[in-house]
Amino acid sequence: MPYCPRCRCEYAPGVMRCPDCGVLLRDLPPKRPPRRPPIFIEDLYVPGAALLTLLVSAGLLYLRLAAEWGQVPEPFGSMVRAQPPCFTAFYAIATAAAAAILALGFLNWLIRRD
Numbered sequence: 001m002p003y004c005p006r007c008r009c010e011y012a013p014g015v016m017r018c019p020d021c022g023v024l025l026r027d028l029p030p031k032r033p034p035r036r037p038p039i040f041i042e043d044l045y046v047p048g049a050a051l052l053t054l055l056v057s058a059g060l061l062y063l064r065l066a067a068e069w070g071q072v073p074e075p076f077g078s079m080v081r082a083q084p085p086c087f088t089a090f091y092a093i094a095t096a097a098a099a100a101i102l103a104l105g106f107l108n109w110l111i112r113r114d
Contacts, residue, residue, distance in 0.1 A: 002027055047105045054098035061091035 002025035003010045004018035017024055064087060066072050067080035 047102060050098045050101040050105065053094060054102060057091050057094035057098060061088070061095055064088050064091060 001010050002013065002015055004021065004023055005026055006021050006023045007018060009018065011025060015025060063072065063080060064083065067077045070077070072080060
């Protein structure tokens with residue numbers, strides 16, 4: 001199938017020159033680099049939510065531990081220290097889970113990219 005190397009349009013067999021630009025047609029198709037798949041906004045929902053969760057849970061974990069160590073001024077420090085100890089475990093688990101989701105998403109992106 002002949003094509004124009006300038007405008008990259010294909011023409012019927014037997015046509016010798018491009019009717020638009022007058023360039024001689026070639027028989028081989030043009031070599032194009034492979035295209036990367038497009039990124040859709042839906043592909044960013046999970047990594048975005050995981051990043052937000054990681055930042056919030058790490059901040060809350062730091063605040064909880066800083067209050068335990070006496071680095072948070074009163075009266076806010078006593079309010080944070082009054083939380084049940086299971087909150088510390090919850091913040092740590094949420095931080096680890098969000099980091100794992102981000103790491104797996106990044107590895108998936110590395111494997112799937114061209």
